[in-house]
């Protein structure tokens with residue numbers, strides 16, 4: 001088996017990024033066969049219960065021809081205008097290819113992905129779309145993103161999206177088969193790497209030579225940068241050719257690609273994030289029994305919380321204190337502050353009666369807790 005297939009075998013949620021050079025033909029029109037091939041794979045995976053979040057480029061390339069901008073260099077305003085005019089055509093192409101599943105557009109800026117609050121909102125929307133069987137299609141919101149605030153390439157955007165939606169893997173489909181030991185165009189002995197266990201300086205050097213020019217902005221260096229971002233969040237990355245039959249499915253079945261192992265596990269990346277939340281949005285005070293339970297590795301239940309302070313949304317980090325105000329640790333809370341206020345002290349079975357619905361028995365799940373030394 002390939003390293004990519006191993007990475008994908010347990011995956012339930014995967015971000016797939018496709019570059020402009022694959023989607024837009026030399027005539028600057030959507031490459032219909034390519035849209036269909038990818039859409040067929042995504043629909044098949046959805047049928048198997050694998051959720052795919054698609055990150056699609058192509059807006060600027062399509063908009064260029066719609067606005068008569070020719071093939072030369074565009075200034076920022078022209079790029080933004082081209083993105084606006086091209087995004088509608090891009091989504092029409094996805095919608096037609098994915099039918100009967102609806103395509104659902106989300107345009108994100110770096111601000112949406114760097115602010116925790118907007119990140120949580122975007123994640124909740126994606127979760128809802130996926131649960132409803134729609135196919136989220138994400139692009140950078142080029143029309144409002146100014147140069148300093150742009151990712152500029154969708155490789156990095158896709159890596160941040162993978163982190164945001166807690167994906168199990170990131171697939172970057174491009175016009176190269178993966179990372180080669182040297183430039184295959186010049187060196188006949190160049191070899192495709194199946195597996196990159198860690199992004200070393202040698203790996204970076206290989207990426208420098210193999211960047212493919214073309215319609216896209218990506219190149220290999222930005223793909224390695226994306227693999228690094230995803231890897232530090234505990235997510236493995238696969239770089240593969242997209243101009244193939246069954247471009248996504250074949251990767252689950254051993255088709256050639258390069259797979260990058262994450263540098264840490266998702267669990268420890270998450271714990272590092274929780275531990276590093278230097279400004280928790282609120283505080284939960286626990287009774288003595290709850291302190292003992294969380295110290296034994298159990299989840300924090302509403303019954304063990306005697307008071308709550310601060311205003312926070314579900315998914316934010318909160319500080320946990322013991323009955324005498326001593327620091328116990330930090331955790332990511334599963335309910336918002338006003339909800340916690342209504343269910344603190346209740347048995348888990350009473351959550352539904354108090355709120356009218358219930359999300360889960362735990363206020364803070366054991367895997368979302370980082371304890372201070374006792």
Ligand code: GLU
Nearest residue numbers: 057058059060153154217
């Ligand atoms: N967001 C740009 C577009 O849709 C593409 C950026 C990239 O090529 O990575 O045209």
